[in-house]
Amino acid sequence: MLSQYVDPGSILHRPSVTGWRQAVDIAAAPLLLNGAITPEYVEAIKASxxxxxxxxxxxxxxxxxxxxRPESGVNATALSVLQVETPFLLADSAEHPISTMFCLAAKDANAHIALMQDLAGLLTDGERRGALNAATTADEIRSIFEEER
Structure with missing residues (x-):
């Protein structure tokens, strides 16, 4: 279940961001705060x-x-999510408007697989994905994560 990887403060909702770099910073901030990742990990995401x-x-x-990559600065397996009302352009590309950014930190391959399976379960469930896209508060997003199917 996704909620085991997400602290309550790791679910963020904002009206907008100035661009994808700020989105990465905001999405990664809770993971930095709880020590799951290092600042080098955030920089590695941006470089990628x-x-x-x-x-x-x-x-x-x-x-x-x-x-x-985990060796870029992952200390613990965790997940955060940022949802914005106004999509931003990933890599400044008009072909990639993003309104929901997950920030994934996986300590090792096994943790990565388990977390990805849970996330895939959410994203391939049309009803839950629709609810995620329609959510307007962090509490609504949190309740979607807590649903088991």
Missing amino acids: IAGPGGTYIDLGGGVALAHA
Whole structure:
């Protein structure tokens, strides 16, 4: 269940951001605060997005999965989410408008697989994904994470 990876303060909702770099900073902030990641991990995410093919983290439907290699600064497996009312452009590309950015930190391959399976369960469930896209508060997003199917 996704809620085991997400602290209550790791679910964020904002009207807008100034761009994808600020979105990464905001989405990663709770993970920095709780010690799950280091500042180097945030910089590795930004470098990956800014590099060739950086939009690979766009999962479609306005959802992106910001992450980097564990050795870039992951201390614990965790997940945060930022949802914005006004989409931002991933890597400044008009082809990649994003309204929901997950920030994933996986300590190792096993944790990565387990977390990705739970996240895939949410994103492939049309009803839950629709509820995520329609959510307007952090509490609404949190309740979607707590649903088990």
